[in-house]
Amino acid sequence: MKVSFIGLGTMGFPMAGHLSKAGHSVVVYNRSVEKAQLWCDSFVGSYADTPADAAQDADIVLTCVGNDNDLKAVYLGQNGAFQQAKPGTLFIDHTTASAEVAKELHQAANEKGYDFMDAPVSGGQAGAENGVLTVMIGGEPAHLEKAKPVLDSYAKATSLMGDVGQGQVAKMVNQILIAGVLSGLSEGIRFAQQAGLDIATLVDTLKHGAAGSWQLENRGETMANDEFDFGFAIEWMHKDLGLCLAQAEKMGLSLPLTLEVDEKYQQLIKAGRGRQDTSVLIKALD
Template identity: 55%
Template sequence: MVKAAFLGLGVMGYPMARHLKAKGHDVTVYNRTTAKAEKWVSEQGGRLAKTPAEAAAGQDIVFACVGNDDDLRQVTLGEAGAFKAMAKGAVFVDHTTASAGIARELHAAATAAGFGFLDAPVSGGQAGAENGQLTVMVGGDQATFEIAQPVIMSFAKAARLLGDPGAGQLAKMMNQICIAGVVQGLAEAIHFGKQSGMDIEAVIDVISKGAAQSWQMENRYKTMNAGKFDFGFAVDWMRKDLGIVLEEGRANGAKLPLTALVDQFYAEVQAMGGKRWDTSSLLARLER
């Protein structure tokens, strides 16, 4: 059992921190909106900190899951940032989906200060966080990963070190590229089937047992067919992620025509009022 802090109690961080506490770890939480942290402590126990630095002081491992590069920089390097209080030999694990550049920046800052840093974005969505079944893609040093991995498994079904600092974020970008293409294909297939008068339930039952099968098909076709999108991974978040992907692609020379096109389609969904709709709402754009 370790002393751990968790920074950021959003739809992902809240249950991730809960799983840490349930596994017997000594957990301190911090959230920008203090009421959310107060609620977490009232339900789970543990301790509330008023700043990231206060949360990080004396901890073995500090986890973070915040919004973007700017949020991450604020909770780590800001005036009351966690990096000002991290103990030597401790580990900071960042689960934010952010850029590879900030991962490398924070790894260098942590190394200079004598503690470890891992970029460790996750896949599995809110349901994966709630059920402790996340997949964690990690960049960093082997020795640091070996310290953190058993604790990460408190809320994960898999965690793998994929390379040097930034590799976790690059893997998450690949993950989002795949999802964007698959969801657009599924949306077009369902739209095509409806236009042709097909029984969508019956068709999906058949093709989901063949080469077209995907997580998105298994978990989203029913709600897509019913026109329900008020849940899940929000379009706003996906556009943030795809923006990171496209920026990295411009930097490394990767050609991402499909990703760029689907990003434009999500912009149209946002314009329809679907900023907080699930990413499967690409179908709504086709059915306008």
């Protein structure tokens, strides 16, 4: 397929690379031209000067940018992707954003004769680099069927969660769960250290039982060793948890643990740890 990928950050760069390796004809766009040129030096493909130029001849356009405002700029701006795409183009957004902006872009796409799905991902930098992301999709089954050959280039699981916007809501659940697990893991590791347990042995034992989790297996020892450089910065987690809390408020729900974790992340950001991994939550106990 002719595929365009807009946004070559920590996630987008390797995701677009997997598309190229899978044999798709790929055009990329990035706000920083140097990053787009670097991608073209690393993979087979070309880069465009604007989102509109990137989308012009594509069958499928994928986006992975920072937040709601970035999305509106790359889709709806003067040189946005909706300006020059051909009718019937399928747009797939991998950004972790609000359900509201997904619905707004879906409506704008329909008015122009395009299709749209929100499809946030989970798996972090390692998942993107290894092509094993989990994709949570809001959209039509027929659109997912069209997208599968593309998504399979970098995903190990794709699930349709419901209408447009529901992919983002599912991602919010993902982030709420991670916040809770990391909160418990932080206290557990500090407790184990104080008790004199060997952390490597502890993690290797507990990962097979009811306390097992991806976070325990992959971050337990590194948290104990004060190692926090793994790609997904707490600045982004703070943004994501803000989306969760705002959505919960709209639904009349209280998320006390999520709020508590988010407040700890804000304290860590103020302490200069904003670019460190989410597992740095353990330092809030010190």
